[in-house]
Amino acid sequence: MKKRILIAEDESIIRMDLKMMLQDHGYEVVGEAGDGDRAVELAFELKPDLVLMDIKMPKINGLQASTIIGQQLDLPVLLITAYSQKEFVEKSKQDNIVGYLVKPISESSLMPAVSVALHQAENAKKLKKSIRTAQDEIQKRKLIEQAKGLLMEKEKLSEQEAYKLLRNQSMSRQLTMELLAQEIISKYAD
Ligand SMILES: [Mg+2]
Structure with missing residues (x-):
């Protein structure tokens, strides 16, 4: 079964680019959000396998959205960040944040990150279940x-x-x- 991914990114060109790269590699993009509020809303509605989340977005930012999604849905989030926010992301210790990508995002950096994130999330789920x-x-x-x-x-x-x-x-x-x-x-x- 195809893995289902939600993309939250306020820049539509980047969002489209990410979508195409993911689809080209056999992932299903189940939803697209342009701000943090919508990201949370869609995460609740769609319960994707992974959320690709930009940090700097209108309304609530990507980190806040990730926190809500982590606490209430326990979904893994792969953050997208500008280089200037890199250290900020490294300090965030939210459990469900499984990694981050620095813009600009190339196919060669996106695909392994997504695959590792999904794999980790799967393992974490199994571990929680066995606990x-x-x-x-x-x-x-x-x-x-x-x-x-x-x-x-x-x-x-x-x-x-x-x-x-x-x-x-x-x-x-x-x-x-x-x-x-x-x-x-x-x-x-x-
Ligand atoms: Mg942004």
Whole structure:
């Protein structure tokens, strides 16, 4: 599937140029914005894979737009900047800013930057997902431990007996261990 890119750049000639270069390389340009407000609006509406964002734009600037997009949508942004703003960009530590390009932008600088940015974003997404899975797993184990502890205490069971009871009930009632644990915890909570 084609990667979907949103371009935010107030100079229409540059915007068109970027669009053509991206399309020539098989990317889909899903939206074009000429100011920061519109960039945010389109990012919400289109949820692209990547936003190419000029910094100096009317209304809210590209950095402010990137911050909003990062906080609310967690979309990667590749910044476009004039040479004079280079250091400013280097200092910006917004998580979702995956890189920057200095104008004038040539095809040979744009294409690798876009490809790396998309790749990084993909990896970051995977990483976040695996962290979430790990956190869920820890949470689940905590619940099961807690339920087991309650059964041991209230029902005077050994650890093994408590665990066995949990496992048997989970199977016979076709409940996940987690749900069963929650049920037991709330039962003894009253
Ligand atoms: Mg500009």
